[in-house]
Amino acid sequence: MFQQLIADEKFTNIQRAQAGLTRLFQEAHRTMSFFRVMKNDKPLGVIIPNEMWEDFVEDLEAISSPQYLARIAKARKEKGGISMDQLKKKYKIS
Numbered sequence: 001m002f003q004q005l006i007a008d009e010k011f012t013n014i015q016r017a018q019a020g021l022t023r024l025f026q027e028a029h030r031t032m033s034f035f036r037v038m039k040n041d042k043p044l045g046v047i048i049p050n051e052m053w054e055d056f057v058e059d060l061e062a063i064s065s066p067q068y069l070a071r072i073a074k075a076r077k078e079k080g081g082i083s084m085d086q087l088k089k090k091y092k093i094s
Contacts (some may be wrong), residue, residue, distance in 0.1 A: 008033040014044060025049070 008038050010028075013033045017024060024035055028049045036048040048056075088094070 010035050012037055012047075014039040017047065021047075028052075 010033055012024060014037055017035070017037045024047050028034055028047055029051070032049060032052065034049070034052065037047060037058075043087045083089070
């Protein structure tokens with residue numbers, strides 16, 4: 001997901017954002033990407049479609065839930081999965 005997220009990043013300057021905020025939100029929604037707003041080559045913030053924001057919030061809530069993480073751990077044990085380290089060792093990946 002992280003690499004996909006980086007691919008969805010676009011840049012704009014503060015003047016363009018101020019002049020066309022609605023248009024930037026519409027483009028972000030249409031392309032399911034986000035805009036990093038810059039001023040003097042320094043990031044100020046991000047314009048992100050609401051659907052993407054809701055997905056982020058849902059993911060953050062899930063990974064901060066001890067019950068959710070416990071269910072994942074339990075499911076992994078029940079299915080006989082292996083850890084990433086075991087998988088790398090098995091297939092000789094460094």
